[in-house]
Amino acid sequence: MSSPLASAKAAPRPAPKMGERTRTFVEAVREATELEMARDPNVVLFGLDVDDPKAIQGTTLGLPEAFGAERVFGTPLSEDAMTGAAIGMALAGLRPIHVHIRMDFLLLAVNQLLNVAAKSRYMYGGRVNVPMVVRAMIGKSWGQGAQHSQGLHSFFMHVPGIKVVAPSTPYDAKGCLAAAVRDDDPVLYVEHRLLHFQKGPVPAEAYTVAPGKARIAVAGDDVTVVGISYMQVEALRAAKYLEDVGVRAEVIDPIWLNPLDIDTITDSVRRTGRLLVVDTGWTNCGAAAEIAAQVAERLQGVRDFRFKRMGFAPTTCPTTPGLENLFYPNARTIAAAARDLVEGRACGWLPAERADLQSIEFKGPF
Amino acid sequence: MHAGLFRSLYRIRRVEEEVARVYASDKIKSPVHLSIGQEAVSVGVCDVLRTDDVVFGTYRGHALYLAKGGDMSAMVAELYGKVTGCTRGKGGSMHLIDTECGVMGTSAVVGTTIANAAGYAYALKVRRSDAVVASFFGDGATEEGVFAETLNFAVLKRLPVLFVCENNGYAIHTAQAKRQGLADICARARAYGMPAERLDGNDVLTLRARAEAAVARMRAGAGPQFIEATTYRWREHVGPGADYHLGYRAQAECEPWQANDSVRVIGELLAPEVRSMIVAAVEREVAEAFAYAETSPFPHPSELMTDIFTEDADELAACQR
Ligand SMILES: Cc1ncc(C[n+]2csc(CCOP(=O)(O)OP(=O)(O)O)c2C)c(N)n1
Numbered sequence: 001m002s003s004p005l006a007s008a009k010a011a012p013r014p015a016p017k018m019g020e021r022t023r024t025f026v027e028a029v030r031e032a033t034e035l036e037m038a039r040d041p042n043v044v045l046f047g048l049d050v051d052d053p054k055a056i057q058g059t060t061l062g063l064p065e066a067f068g069a070e071r072v073f074g075t076p077l078s079e080d081a082m083t084g085a086a087i088g089m090a091l092a093g094l095r096p097i098h099v100h101i102r103m104d105f106l107l108l109a110v111n112q113l114l115n116v117a118a119k120s121r122y123m124y125g126g127r128v129n130v131p132m133v134v135r136a137m138i139g140k141s142w143g144q145g146a147q148h149s150q151g152l153h154s155f156f157m158h159v160p161g162i163k164v165v166a167p168s169t170p171y172d173a174k175g176c177l178a179a180a181v182r183d184d185d186p187v188l189y190v191e192h193r194l195l196h197f198q199k200g201p202v203p204a205e206a207y208t209v210a211p212g213k214a215r216i217a218v219a220g221d222d223v224t225v226v227g228i229s230y231m232q233v234e235a236l237r238a239a240k241y242l243e244d245v246g247v248r249a250e251v252i253d254p255i256w257l258n259p260l261d262i263d264t265i266t267d268s269v270r271r272t273g274r275l276l277v278v279d280t281g282w283t284n285c286g287a288a289a290e291i292a293a294q295v296a297e298r299l300q301g302v303r304d305f306r307f308k309r310m311g312f313a314p315t316t317c318p319t320t321p322g323l324e325n326l327f328y329p330n331a332r333t334i335a336a337a338a339r340d341l342v343e344g345r346a347c348g349w350l351p352a353e354r355a356d357l358q359s360i361e362f363k364g365p366f
Numbered sequence: 367m368h369a370g371l372f373r374s375l376y377r378i379r380r381v382e383e384e385v386a387r388v389y390a391s392d393k394i395k396s397p398v399h400l401s402i403g404q405e406a407v408s409v410g411v412c413d414v415l416r417t418d419d420v421v422f423g424t425y426r427g428h429a430l431y432l433a434k435g436g437d438m439s440a441m442v443a444e445l446y447g448k449v450t451g452c453t454r455g456k457g458g459s460m461h462l463i464d465t466e467c468g469v470m471g472t473s474a475v476v477g478t479t480i481a482n483a484a485g486y487a488y489a490l491k492v493r494r495s496d497a498v499v500a501s502f503f504g505d506g507a508t509e510e511g512v513f514a515e516t517l518n519f520a521v522l523k524r525l526p527v528l529f530v531c532e533n534n535g536y537a538i539h540t541a542q543a544k545r546q547g548l549a550d551i552c553a554r555a556r557a558y559g560m561p562a563e564r565l566d567g568n569d570v571l572t573l574r575a576r577a578e579a580a581v582a583r584m585r586a587g588a589g590p591q592f593i594e595a596t597t598y599r600w601r602e603h604v605g606p607g608a609d610y611h612l613g614y615r616a617q618a619e620c621e622p623w624q625a626n627d628s629v630r631v632i633g634e635l636l637a638p639e640v641r642s643m644i645v646a647a648v649e650r651e652v653a654e655a656f657a658y659a660e661t662s663p664f665p666h667p668s669e670l671m672t673d674i675f676t677e678d679a680d681e682l683a684a685c686q687r
Binding site: 048049145147321327365 | 392396398447449451461475476477537539540602607665670
């Protein structure tokens with residue numbers, strides 16, 4: 001399809017290839033967006049606040065200037081209509097990236113996302129596709145509270161036709177966003193606010209981390225720990241606490257939740273016989289339940305294994321700090337649960353907090 | 367009347383200034399959206415409401431909560447995350463409530479409480495009550511679909527809802543003109559079939575008089591009414607500071623509003639000794655509220671799992687084991 005915006009302002013060329021560079025998650029998202037917009041004039045970027053001075057934590061910084069107001073724009077406070085409009089744009093050949101500073105606001109757009117975007121290709125017999133990306137942030141810390149903290153990715157995993165990705169490293173942030181933009185299906189790109197501070201290697205050139213492959217972040221034989229989104233960071237820390245007591249955890253980052261690389265996880269559990277899935281969402285009907293069930297389906301009659309899910313406490317997120325801490329899994333509670341799985345009993349062990357493995361300091365006001 | 371209005375205005379101003387001052391200490395671990403500069407809108411409207419009238423608001427709700435008579439100590443304790451807070455530390459600044467004086471709740475998701483207000487008004491009508499509901503929201507909220515849908519329903523059912531659009535010209539950092547094709551929010555309300563007027567949100571006396579007339583019409587069964595009150599937020603969208611350095615608005619834009627500060631203007635209508643008595647009483651109340659918050663305990667960890675459902679918390683815990 002020819003581009004309705006083919007004559008749009010020329011964009012800067014991607015930076016030349018360099019050796020190993022370190023970038024933040026925020027910079028990785030920004031780079032991917034810039035490179036994809038430069039590569040494909042059909043890519044448009046919009047959402048509340050994308051062109052404001054804070055530029056969505058910096059992820060859209062400079063893009064309005066680089067690509068012009070036709071391709072990068074702030075929207076009215078109209079999540080439902082703007083999602084519907086994004087679908088219309090996609091049907092017409094554009095590739096919209098629609099940004100939400102909180103995932104909670106997707107609930108205003110669920111009709112468009114699940115009744116239209118996810119289903120169009122199928123219900124129209126493959127005659128159309130809806131290549132759009134929805135960037136949605138999970139908020140955490142500093143009293144984000146009931147309506148600013150929800151991880152709703154499992155809602156979208158539930159419904160066929162929309163892909164879901166939740167990168168945890170800057171490398172994957174860049175590669176998954178590029179893959180999502182190039183994907184001909186709608187993709188929900190889940191971003192965790194606390195990951196925005198993470199730094200890591202990010203090649204300068206454009207690359208993709210394609211749907212459907214998990215990564216073994218740490219190899220081990222005693223227990224398989226799957227950490228989703230930000231919980232990958234806590235799972236990696238948990239592995240360090242576990243090292244101190246001689247437990248070798250295998251930590252897996254699923255990266256893509258739909259399509260989900262269940263084989264990599266299942267192969268790991270076949271070796272370890274123990275599975276702990278840690279989510280930044282509720283466990284009830286959640287992503288962790290799905291992963292555990294899929295592993296069980298594959299291993300039943302083949303291999304006995306013990307498993308446990310961890311996630312938000314089954315309640316609403318409170319704002320007061322003491323209760324907020326209890327609401328979320330953390331490296332120490334993950335390590336404790338993993339050890340219990342390994343020992344096959346409640347050990348009553350909670351590692352003493354190590355200064356080098358503490359939560360990311362997050363300060364107000366936001 | 368002037369004394370009461372001044373007391374209400376000054377009370378909100380001072381407690382928020384104190385929140386801003388304390389914020390640097392990190393004792394308030396919650397996002398705060400201050401109403402400094404916008405107090406007169408809540409005060410003007412709430413002054414004509416009875417205790418059994420009900421208000422719904424937004425995350426920028428300190429002024430509304432206090433203007434409707436909300437307990438100041440419970441509010442400050444809430445910001446501190448203490449168990450003595452108005453939601454036992456669970457809601458924070460964005461989710462204030464005081465059911466006893468008709469503050470029925472505030473939401474962090476823009477636009478949502480507009481519809482809740484209409485539903486509450488429907489219930490009042492069904493019960494043949496002459497109480498009314500006031501729904502407070504920002505200019506940004508009028509872009510949400512729920513705004514249009516609720517206005518239509520309210521007119522259809524002749525609901526006693528006073529819609530109060532607190533138009534401070536910005537949604538986060540984006541000016542109204544960048545978000546709305548038609549600046550006249552009242553025109554949109556009228557298009558749905560309700561009377562609407564645009565008022566200076568700093569002019570608390572006019573606002574009060576017009577709100578009084580609107581509420582009287584609603585009590586007489588005239589159906590929903592709409593007020594757009596223009597105002598200005600002096601501080602940043604969220605947080606205690608100023609944000610003119612970001613460049614999305616100029617300091618000069620704020621100056622006329624500050625020159626016409628409702629707190630000062632109303633204060634000057636009072637005899638100096640009346641004013642200083644009110645000031646002293648409010649200062650005491652503010653100091654007490656912060657002392658209360660400082661010395662109150664945090665919630666017990668078991669509170670994490672209470673109030674999920676109405677069933678007894680122990681029973682619930684038992685059936686989850
Ligand atoms: C549905 C939804 N979308 C986006 C946001 C993010 N957000 C928080 S406050 C705000 C601005 C709202 O502006 P306005 O309604 O004018 O109220 P004000 O903050 O000026 O009082 C936005 C966009 C949100 N909380 N809810």
